Amino acid sequence: MNVIQGIKGFLGTSLVDFPGRVAAVVFLSGCNMHCPFCHNALLLGEEGGLEDLRLDEVIGAINRRRKLLDGIVVTGGEPTCHAQLTYLLRSLRTTQLTIKLDTNGLRANILKVLCKERLVDYVAVDIKTTPERYPALLQAPPDAAEQIRETVAGLKTTSGIHYEFRTTCVPGLVTEQDIMAIARLIEGAPAYYLQQYMPIHVTHPDLKDRPPYPREVLERFQELARPFVREIGLRNL
Numbered sequence: 763m764n765v766i767q768g769i770k771g772f773l774g775t776s777l778v779d780f781p782g783r784v785a786a787v788v789f790l791s792g793c794n795m796h797c798p799f800c801h802n803a804l805l806l807g808e809e810g811g812l813e814d815l816r817l818d819e820v821i822g823a824i825n826r827r828r829k830l831l832d833g834i835v836v837t838g839g840e841p842t843c844h845a846q847l848t849y850l851l852r853s854l855r856t857t858q859l860t861i862k863l864d865t866n867g868l869r870a871n872i873l874k875v876l877c878k879e880r881l882v883d884y885v886a887v888d889i890k891t892t893p894e895r896y897p898a899l900l901q902a903p904p905d906a907a908e909q910i911r912e913t914v915a916g917l918k919t920t921s922g923i924h925y926e927f928r929t930t931c932v933p934g935l936v937t938e939q940d941i942m943a944i945a946r947l948i949e950g951a952p953a954y955y956l957q958q959y960m961p962i963h964v965t966h967p968d969l970k971d972r973p974p975y976p977r978e979v980l981e982r983f984q985e986l987a988r989p990f991v992r993e994i995g996l997r998n999l
């Protein structure tokens with residue numbers, strides 16, 4: 763199958779999307795949330811106007827860079843919303859590169875299957891704020907909190923899959939209380955990263971004029987969460 767719907771972007775070489783690796787990045791369309799600060803808003807709907815890329819061409823481009831690369835990142839949008847994700851990952855496995863999946867964690871069962879079938883090697887889960895606040899703030903499904911808790915629990919009990927959690931520190935969406943709630947939720951996790959928010963593609967009027975937190979605030983968040991996780995860091999500062 764050469765064209766599967768929803769491969770909307772491809773980046774041949776990235777140094778920042780897969781920790782410690784040089785990776786190609788595959789972008790899939792669709793998402794089950796509507797974050798007001800979505801950095802890839804063009805990928806959210808079918809009407810984004812982006813052409814589908816051919817899977818064989820994506821794999822060909824990866825193979826041509828094979829000597830440079832040691833990983834592939836599958837991102838979105840939200841990859842677990844993609845109907846042919848399993849097929850796509852199996853196809854990418856033919857390159858024998860290590861595969862990282864970026865997810866919002868709202869499809870716990872799908873992630874469980876991907877981990878069980880060893881179709882991914884590394885999972886990065888975005889935890890946007892206290893899970894119970896998702897439906898009101900992020901237009902997420904009503905069972906969002908339950909799904910995230912299941913995703914976290916599933917990763918903690920899956921062996922052989924590396925994973926990290928990360929939070930983009932959007933003012934108003936992420937407070938000290940939220941950091942504490944997230945830290946308690948992911949307690950014992952191997953890695954947690956706090957990312958600086960960059961107000962570039964903001965869609966919500968309330969967020970448009972809100973500047974990012976200063977560095978000191980992120981450092982305070984980092985100290986609050988540090989006791990709960992094995993490794994913690996700041997990104998995009």
Ligand code: SF4
Nearest residue numbers: 793795796797800839
């Ligand atoms: S979960 Fe990610 S892709 Fe989906 S709306 Fe939020 S930021 Fe955008």
